[in-house]
Amino acid sequence: AQSVTQLGSHVSVSEGALVLLRCNYSSSVPPYLFWYVQYPNQGLQLLLKYTSAATLVKGINGFEAEFKKSETSFHLTKPSAHMSDAAEYFCAVSLGGSQGNLIFGKGTKLSVKP
Amino acid sequence: ETGVTQTPRHLVMGMTNKKSLKCEQHLGHNAMYWYKQSAKKPLELMFVYNFKEQTENNSVPSRFSPECPNSSHLFLHLHTLQPEDSALYLCASSQDERVSNEQYFGPGTRLTVT
Numbered sequence: 681a682q683s684v685t686q687l688g689s690h691v692s693v694s695e696g697a698l699v700l701l702r703c704n705y706s707s708s709v710p711p712y713l714f715w716y717v718q719y720p721n722q723g724l725q726l727l728l729k730y731t732s733a734a735t736l737v738k739g740i741n742g743f744e745a746e747f748k749k750s751e752t753s754f755h756l757t758k759p760s761a762h763m764s765d766a767a768e769y770f771c772a773v774s775l776g777g778s779q780g781n782l783i784f785g786k787g788t789k790l791s792v793k794p
Numbered sequence: 795e796t797g798v799t800q801t802p803r804h805l806v807m808g809m810t811n812k813k814s815l816k817c818e819q820h821l822g823h824n825a826m827y828w829y830k831q832s833a834k835k836p837l838e839l840m841f842v843y844n845f846k847e848q849t850e851n852n853s854v855p856s857r858f859s860p861e862c863p864n865s866s867h868l869f870l871h872l873h874t875l876q877p878e879d880s881a882l883y884l885c886a887s888s889q890d891e892r893v894s895n896e897q898y899f900g901p902g903t904r905l906t907v908t
Contacts, residue, residue: 689834712893723798723884723899724837731894770837774893780850782893784837 682707684773686785694793699743699758701788703771706752713754714772714782715745724770730754741765766792796820798900800885806906807875815870815903817885823898825891826868828860831882831902843868844891875907 687702705711712731716724728739735747745756756769771785798819807813819826828840842850843862857879859871868885882902888895 721901723886723901724897725899726896729894729896776893778842778844778849778891778893780839780842780852780891782839786834786836 682711682773682775682781682783684771684783684785686769686771686788688788689786690789690791692791692793693761695763696760699756699761699765699790701756701769701771701790703745703754703756703785704752705754705771705773707773707775709775710749712774712776713745713747714774715739715743715754715756716770716772716784718768718770718787720767727756727769761790761792763792763794766790798885798887798898800883800900800903802903803901804904804906806908807872808908809875809877811875812871812873814872815883815885815905817868817870817900819866819868819885819887819898819900821887821898823887823889824865825888825895826862826865827886827888827897828868828870829884829886831884837884841870842891849891872905875905877907880905880907 684705714729715727718724728737730747738744768787768789770787774782801816825844830838840854841860861869884902885900886897888897
């Protein structure tokens with residue numbers, strides 16, 4: 681069975697610092713991987729997705745993630761945090777097929793200090 | 795209106811009440827979803843509709859009853875709810891239910907059961 685683990689329910693960084701949000705998955709076959717962001721009082725929005733093409737995936741708002749099969753990881757990074765990045769971030773994994781197979785992590789809340 | 799809209803945004807109901815949540819998407823998508831988002835728990839998929847047919851019911855109690863009259867509208871009918879049903883209910887849509895497609899989320903309905 682597939683599963684996804686997000687390390688750290690809350691991450692705090694200073695404005696301008698590197699953002700690193702961790703996601704590990706368990707899957708017996710190459711998965712589809714996603715990062716979604718949820719701003720306060722809003723629904724989720726797709727940041728980026730990995731679907732077996734390039735292992736380094738670039739998304740919106742300067743975020744990127746690297747698929748590392750050997751580490752079963754798909755960590756999200758951004759070189760320089762902005763105050764507007766404060767939100768909750770969700771990693772999700774699927775083995776394919778329908779959206780019914782999409783499993784979300786518990787989320788990581790990112791705070792950005794001035 | 796653009797994207798995915800949900801009404802009402804907030805709902806307080808007693809355990810004996812009957813109410814309905816409404817979701818509408820203006821994206822021309824064919825798949826629609828209901829999710830439950832509770833504090834400190836992963837996002838839980840409740841129902842999936844693809845081309846108006848229900849394709850997924852994740853063991854949701856019968857006090858939640860979905861309805862999809864057409865590809866643009868999705869309802870969640872609620873009756874005799876329990877306090878533990880208090881949560882943010884998110885609607886989403888995608889082109890179809892293939893997992894490679896991006897889901898577009900509405901802002902959610904914050905439900906409180908008293």
